[in-house]
Amino acid sequence: MLQAKDISYNKNAFNIIDAIDFECNQGELIGILGPNGAGKSSFLSILANEFHQKGNQVIFKNNEYKKWDSKELPKHKAKFSQNNNSDIPLKVFDVIMMGRYPYFDNNPSQDDEDAVLYSMKKTDTESLSNFEYNHLSGGEKQRVHLARVIAQLENRNSNKILFLDEPLNNLDVLHQHNFLKYIKEFTNRGNSALVVLHDLNLAAQFTDKILLLKKGKKVCFDSPINVLTQEIISDVYNYPCTLTTNPITNHPLIIFG
Structure with a gap:
C-alpha cells in the first residue's frame, strides 16, 4: 500500500533521516517511536508527501505521489500535524x-x-x-x-491512509484510548495508519508494528513484542527499564527506572 526505499533527508548540512526502507501494508497500524530528535516527525512528513528531497521515492497505492490527481489524493490520505x-x-x-x-x-x-x-x-x-x-x-x-x-x-474509497503526528498530545487518558480504538477500527476496515507516539505502552497495546528510530536511523521495524525488549529500549532511550507483561492485555509492559 505504501512503500519507501532508501529515504534520506538533510537540512542545513545535518542528516535528519539516513537511508530508511519502509513498507506499510493494507490494514496495518504502525507506530513510529524514538527519543527526541530521532527524526520521527520528519520521516512521517516525507511519507505523507510534505517534505521532499531529490532521490526519495514514496509509492502510495502503486503510484508515486506526483502521478496522483491533486484533487483526488486528499480523499485517500490525510495527515494530522502536531503544530496546528x-x-x-x-x-x-x-x-x-x-x-x-x-x-x-x-x-x-x-x-x-x-x-x-x-x-x-x-x-x-x-x-x-x-x-x-x-x-x-x-x-x-x-x-x-x-x-x-x-x-x-x-x-x-478503499485502502485509505492516515498519518498522525503525536495525536495524543494534550489528551486525557479517556480520549487517548478512545482515539486509538477508533484508529484500530479504521485499520480493521482495510485502511492503514502511521502514528508517531511517545507512550511505549500504548504503542504495545494498539499497534501492529513499530518502527523504532534513533538519530535518523532505523533501529528495528517489527512487531511490538520483538521491538519492545529491555535491551533495545534501554539502549535507544539511554535509560534503564524493566519489561513485564500487562496482566490484562498480555502485551509488553515497559516500566522505566
Missing part, C-alpha cells in the same frame, strides 16, 4: 468542515455534514459544535483537529 493553528476565528463545526473542502466548491452537501457529525461523535466533540474554536482548551482543540482529519477520509 491555535487561532482560527470559526466555530468548531466549521473548523471540522475544513476537512471536507476537497469534496465541494461552495456549499457542503448532506454527505459532508454527515461526515462532520460522524467525526465529532468519534472524537467526543459533539457538545462543542457551536463553540468558538479560539475559546477551547488545548485538549479540546486537539480533538477538533483529529475530527477534521477523520472527516476528510469519510468516504467509500
